[in-house]
Amino acid sequence: MEANRGILIKVSRLYLDSREDQEDLIQEIVLRLWTNYQQFEGKSSFSTWMYRVAVNTAITFLRKEKRQPILVTETENLPELRVDDHASEQAQQMKIFYKAVQYLNSIEKALIFYFMEGLSHREIGSQLGITENNARVKLSRTKEKLQQIIKQLGYES
Amino acid sequence: MNLDELQKAWGKEGSDSEPLNLVLEKLKKAHQPLDRIRNNMQKELIYQSIAILIIGLCPIFYKFNQNFSIAYYCIYALLLVVSLYYFLRFYRFFKQIHNYSGSSKDNLYELxxxxxxxxxAYKSFSFLLVPFAIIAALLISFNRRLLKHPDKPLVEAGDWIMIPTVLVLMTIFIIWATNWWVEHYYGKHAKQIRNLLDELREPE
Incomplete structure (x- = not known):
């Protein structure tokens, strides 16, 4: 588990913006990993199985205070993002990336997560239960949407 | 921003974080739609069980005569048997472990x-109370009449319109209230999952 903790942290940061919610999601994913471990048949690698459990848990995760998973489709009038001038270029980009991803819906976040993890269209399709072509089309649209959000947040590079 | 280039930075994400701090108390909180529904249903079923037990004391509260008491408890016994079936059914649902390791689409369909x-099932269990409530209400009102005017006939002329009207209105209200309650408190989760499934559809 500790060896793959990066997956938990990345999924939680991608799906939720508050630290408290992210911690809750990590706890929730760990619980699902424990209770579902018997389902792991060793046909795929442990990390592939962990991706599925983590993403499936995150997709339907409900926050505290009856806040529901973000299902934002309107991306107009987004607040401009302030970026720390002293942070490294990569760190700044990651910050903007995480901020922008919060405006995507749960399925789009899953697509971006698998893309960032370097999965092929076929593998993304298999993880999500859709065809390779569907994965390609949806990923392409999501990347376009993400770029638009990044521009609207005031970052163009 | 070039997302392909950002993948390198993404790979390092999480490596600088502290070791995972898992708190067992936190794990018990319901953050999944299925768990939230289970928790709410569990609470409601406890109240319903208490209500069913209290309903069993009606003949004592309303001082039913022997004939009315026999009729009441025959119907009550049926209510207990059917309730027991539903309680066992819901118990299995509460104990069931959902499999999160399938593909996202399969997982969402199963959820x-x-x-x-x-x-x-919850709706049908609530509807089950309708015939019982009707018979119990009739027995209570007839018993009151019998205690007040033991010499008068039990059924009066106006009852042929009054009783069916009240019963129909009562039935309609219980069905409407149950549907509203279940859809309002549980339907929203089903709707959210339906929306997610729509997101996974093949492009047209």
Missing amino acids: YYEIRLNME
């Missing part, structure tokens, strides 16, 4: 199916 199925 959707589980939620809708148990919503319908």
Whole structure:
């Protein structure tokens, strides 16, 4: 588990913006990993199985205070993002990336997560239960949407 | 921003974080639609069980005569048997471990199916109370009359319109209230999952 903790942290940061919610999601994913471990048949690698459990848990995760998973489709009038001038270029980009991803819906976040993890269209399709072509089309649209959000947040590079 | 280039930075994400701090108390909180539905249903079923037990004391509260008491407890026994069936059914639902390791689409379909199925079972359990409530209400009102005017006939002329009207209105209200309650408190989760499934559809 500790060896793959990066997956938990990345999924939680991608799906939720508050630290408290992210911690809750990590706890929730760990619980699902424990209770579902018997389902792991060793046909795929442990990390592939962990991706599925983590993403499936995150997709339907409900926050505290009856806040529901973000299902934002309107991306107009987004607040401009302030970026720390002293942070490294990569760190700044990651910050903007995480901020922008919060405006995507749960399925789009899953697509971006698998893309960032370097999965092929076929593998993304298999993880999500859709065809390779569907994965390609949806990923392409999501990347376009993400770029638009990044521009609207005031970052163009 | 070039997302392909950002993948390198993404790979390092999480490596700088502290070791995972897992708190068992936190794990018990319900953050999944299925768990939230289970928790709410569990609470409601406890109240319903208490209500069913209290209903069993009606003949004592309303001082039913022997004939009315026999009729009441025959119907009550049927209510207990059917309630027991539903309680066992819901107990299995509460104890069931959902499999999160399938593909996201399969996982969402299973969740959707589980939620809708148990919503319908919950509704049918509530509808079950309708005939029982009707018979209990009739027995209570007739028993009152019998205690007040033991010499008068039990059924009066106006009852042929009054009783069916009240019963129909009562039935309609219980069905409407149950549907509203279940859809309002549980249907929203099913709707959210349905929306996610729509997101996974093939492009046209």
